[in-house]
Amino acid sequence: MLDLRHLSKSYVAGKPVLSDINVAIPAQGITAIIGASGTGKSTLIRCVNRLVEPSQGEILFDGADMARLSGKALRHARRHIGMVFQEYNLVERLTVMENLLCGRLGYVSPWRAWRRKFPPADIARAYELLDLVGLAGFAHQRADALSGGQRQRVGIARAVMQKPRLLLADEPTSSLDPKTSVEIMELMAGIARTHGIPVLVNMHDVELAKRFADRVLGMAGGRIVFDGPPADLDDAMLKKIYGGEDWLH
Amino acid sequence: MAAPFASATPSHERIWQRFTRAQRLTRFAVYLAVVAAIVLAAQTVEIIPEFLADAPEQMADLVARMWPIDFAHYPDAIHAALMETIHIATLGTLLALVLALPVGVLAANSLVPSMAINVLAKLILVSSRSVNSLVWALLFVGIFGPGALAGTLAIAFRSIGFVGKLFGEALDEAQRGPIEALTAAGAPWMSRLTFGYWPQVRPAFWSIALFRWDINVRESAVLGLVGAGGIGMVLDSALNLFQWTRVAMVLLAIFVVVIAAEIVVTQVRRRVI
Amino acid sequence: MSTAPAIREDAFRRRAWPRVAAVALFVYVVYACAQLDVSWERVHAGLDNAARFFSRLFPPNFTRSDLLIKGLTESLEIAVLASTLGIGLALPIGLAAARNLMPAWISWPARFVIVAARSLHPVIVAIIFVKAVGFGALAGILALTVASIGFIGKLFTEAIEEISDKQVEAIRATGAPFPSVLAYGVLPQVFSRFIGFATYQLDSNLRNSTMVGIVGAGGIGGTLFAAFQRFDYDYVCAILISIIALIMIGELFATAIRAIFIENATFADLFRRGEAMRHVRHSEDD
Numbered sequence: 001m002l003d004l005r006h007l008s009k010s011y012v013a014g015k016p017v018l019s020d021i022n023v024a025i026p027a028q029g030i031t032a033i034i035g036a037s038g039t040g041k042s043t044l045i046r047c048v049n050r051l052v053e054p055s056q057g058e059i060l061f062d063g064a065d066m067a068r069l070s071g072k073a074l075r076h077a078r079r080h081i082g083m084v085f086q087e088y089n090l091v092e093r094l095t096v097m098e099n100l101l102c103g104r105l106g107y108v109s110p111w112r113a114w115r116r117k118f119p120p121a122d123i124a125r126a127y128e129l130l131d132l133v134g135l136a137g138f139a140h141q142r143a144d145a146l147s148g149g150q151r152q153r154v155g156i157a158r159a160v161m162q163k164p165r166l167l168l169a170d171e172p173t174s175s176l177d178p179k180t181s182v183e184i185m186e187l188m189a190g191i192a193r194t195h196g197i198p199v200l201v202n203m204h205d206v207e208l209a210k211r212f213a214d215r216v217l218g219m220a221g222g223r224i225v226f227d228g229p230p231a232d233l234d235d236a237m238l239k240k241i242y243g244g245e246d247w248l249h
Numbered sequence: 250m251a252a253p254f255a256s257a258t259p260s261h262e263r264i265w266q267r268f269t270r271a272q273r274l275t276r277f278a279v280y281l282a283v284v285a286a287i288v289l290a291a292q293t294v295e296i297i298p299e300f301l302a303d304a305p306e307q308m309a310d311l312v313a314r315m316w317p318i319d320f321a322h323y324p325d326a327i328h329a330a331l332m333e334t335i336h337i338a339t340l341g342t343l344l345a346l347v348l349a350l351p352v353g354v355l356a357a358n359s360l361v362p363s364m365a366i367n368v369l370a371k372l373i374l375v376s377s378r379s380v381n382s383l384v385w386a387l388l389f390v391g392i393f394g395p396g397a398l399a400g401t402l403a404i405a406f407r408s409i410g411f412v413g414k415l416f417g418e419a420l421d422e423a424q425r426g427p428i429e430a431l432t433a434a435g436a437p438w439m440s441r442l443t444f445g446y447w448p449q450v451r452p453a454f455w456s457i458a459l460f461r462w463d464i465n466v467r468e469s470a471v472l473g474l475v476g477a478g479g480i481g482m483v484l485d486s487a488l489n490l491f492q493w494t495r496v497a498m499v500l501l502a503i504f505v506v507v508i509a510a511e512i513v514v515t516q517v518r519r520r521v522i
Numbered sequence: 523m524s525t526a527p528a529i530r531e532d533a534f535r536r537r538a539w540p541r542v543a544a545v546a547l548f549v550y551v552v553y554a555c556a557q558l559d560v561s562w563e564r565v566h567a568g569l570d571n572a573a574r575f576f577s578r579l580f581p582p583n584f585t586r587s588d589l590l591i592k593g594l595t596e597s598l599e600i601a602v603l604a605s606t607l608g609i610g611l612a613l614p615i616g617l618a619a620a621r622n623l624m625p626a627w628i629s630w631p632a633r634f635v636i637v638a639a640r641s642l643h644p645v646i647v648a649i650i651f652v653k654a655v656g657f658g659a660l661a662g663i664l665a666l667t668v669a670s671i672g673f674i675g676k677l678f679t680e681a682i683e684e685i686s687d688k689q690v691e692a693i694r695a696t697g698a699p700f701p702s703v704l705a706y707g708v709l710p711q712v713f714s715r716f717i718g719f720a721t722y723q724l725d726s727n728l729r730n731s732t733m734v735g736i737v738g739a740g741g742i743g744g745t746l747f748a749a750f751q752r753f754d755y756d757y758v759c760a761i762l763i764s765i766i767a768l769i770m771i772g773e774l775f776a777t778a779i780r781a782i783f784i785e786n787a788t789f790a791d792l793f794r795r796g797e798a799m800r801h802v803r804h805s806e807d808d
Binding site: 049051075076077078079080081082083085087088089090091092093094098102103105106108110111113114155158159162168 | 424426427429430431432433434435436437438439440441443444445448449451
């Protein structure tokens with residue numbers, strides 16, 4: 001469903017952040033990308049929905065090459081890819097309900113959106129999702145009144161509102177405490193499995209990755225150096241991905 | 250016992266200076282330029298020293314002629330003109346707000362990535378700011394004839410640059426994160442503006458609007474000096490006829506209105522923003 | 523499922539008062555336009571006039587440049603001297619008006635001076651000075667000095683009153699003498715804001731100095747007004763363009779000063795920034 005071919009990205013000529021990435025993501029399951037800081041995990045994820053412009057390569061999403069799209073076509077393609085961010089990226093001054101409905105902005109005309117005339121089906125769905133993420137009754141709270149964990153729940157609900165065919169998550173738990181991180185990952189994994197949405201998530205916590213992912217991609221130096229189930233992640237593999245031994249013990 | 254705090258930096262490099270040499274040179278150059286400008290200006294400006302020496306006496310004479318203040322003049326001419334001034338200020342500010350929003354958006358590179366349009370919009374904003382409201386008033390009196398219409402348009406056109414510039418700065422300071430999220434969800438440009446930028450810049454916008462209205466009340470009061478309506482016209486005729494007690498009354502009225510406007514603005518700011 | 527149909531109607535809890543305010547505003551606009559005799563017919567009638575007017579503005583006539591340059595130079599002189607005097611006087615007055623540093627019998631008179639200086643428009647103050655010291659640059663300089671004291675004084679006082687006591691306390695706790703407390707505790711907090719509004723006032727004085735000439739206080743304003751009354755519109759256009767150019771240069775200068783003193787830029791940094799502004803940042807769709 002997502003096929004990356006020869007994907008490369010350099011910000012500065014001669015110093016690639018991503019080198020010739022080739023990987024295929026199937027239509028279900030949770031794929032976690034791990035690796036040291038700066039190895040391009042975040043860049044890879046952001047290339048998929050073109051928040052970062054790839055320097056080279058193809059990004060085949062459901063057959064269409066995302067790298068070649070522009071304008072309206074790109075927008076339409078993005079509607080089918082939901083994204084969860086490390087810093088939640090909610091609109092602070094809007095309410096939880098309005099933030100959720102931001103997920104439908106790709107489908108509603110700007111004029112109707114401004115007047116808050118969303119289809120009743122969307123509003124009903126928003127309430128359902130609020131229940132699902134455990135925030136029933138929070139619809140009218142302003143986003144900046146919520147805790148970090150609550151904000152990320154809204155972020156997840158917003159992404160799912162898009163009825164996406166793929167869910168991207170860029171370090172979704174890096175700003176959260178360990179307990180909340182697990183709760184958020186459980187939520188995301190649960191929703192993804194029930195709704196049948198494949199997830200591509202990058203994270204720096206290896207234990208979390210091992211626990212929730214069906215497949216792990218290890219990155220080092222802009223390349224994928226490991227591709228397999230979490231069970232295969234032994235110390236030798238981790239050393240290859242992260243380099244150095246001190247942190248392992 | 251181990252040596253305390255052995256530092257990796259060798260001692261010949263460990264000199265701390267507040268500014269690097271390049272920074273010091275730059276700062277010195279600026280000081281030099283500023284002092285040179287002041288000295289040059291002081292030497293070339295044409296001031297007649299006798300006038301300067303005479304000044305305190307002249308001022309005292311002026312103040313003497315303004316007393317007693319002609320309060321009776323208020324109901325006849327001043328009140329209506331004062332109201333007109335306030336209308337000029339308010340309508341002018343409102344018109345400016347409506348016009349400045351699109352221009353401010355066009356000038357913001359993050360919203361409209363066309364350098365050419367940004368530069369053009371910024372040029373409009375700079376020109377609007379650089380031409381004083383009094384000069385705008387002259388222009389509009391030339392076009393539309395004397396009266397409040399010229400005054401309102403003058404206030405509006407002068408304020409576009411002010412509002413547009415500050416609004417553009419607010420747009421630049423908006424957090425990119427939420428907007429990135431909306432882009433990732435496939436939201437169209439307009440919805441990114443209304444859901445991503447507007448909620449963030451709305452308080453700044455109203456603050457700028459209030460600020461500008463306050464300034465415009467002051468500005469509107471003098472536009473009448475060139476015939477653009479408001480209390481300035483009453484002031485102009487009183488000055489031309491050397492009716493100093495009336496001049497004093499007009500000045501007092503303007504002073505009171507300006508203070509009143511400030512109070513209104515402070516109260517609104519406290520309650521709403 | 524906990525949501526009942528009734529709640530779904532009210533997905534956006536919207537308060538009534540923004541609507542009410544919008545309606546009130548609309549009513550006011552209609553009322554005020556009527557009071558001012560501002561109607562679409564008048565605007566429309568004026569537009570033909572405008573077309574004629576604009577045709578006479580262009581092309582701008584730069585031939586009488588010596589008078590133009592003399593006027594601009596005088597405006598520049600007025601702005602520089604008024605800013606210098608204004609900043610120089612505003613510092614002690616602003617300091618005196620700070621309630622957290624000075625006792626009431628010093629701060630209240632100082633505050634009164636500042637408020638008085640701000641409340642009258644510079645043009646009005648210029649008129650008064652023209653009557654007092656005669657036509658010419660002196661009246662302009664004095665008028666803009668008063669305006670500067672009012673503006674800078676107010677903002678400087680506010681900046682001083684808003685400083686964090688904790689930082690001053692910390693410096694005092696080290697046993698530093700009072701001037702050092704000022705230099706390390708107070709000044710760093712207010713310095714960058716001070717540079718900000720000093721440059722703003724310089725800019726503002728430059729703008730105003732081009733205008734006080736209309737009432738006889740020196741500078742290019744007088745030339746402009748005279749040209750206007752002679753219906754010499756192409757010369758008016760030349761003057762306006764020069765004024766805009768002068769002010770744009772002034773703004774660039776002010777931005778550079780801010781960068782140098784607030785962000786510790788060097789000439790190299792400024793040059794690089796100018797280059798950077800010329801690169802178009804490629805952004806994605808729509």
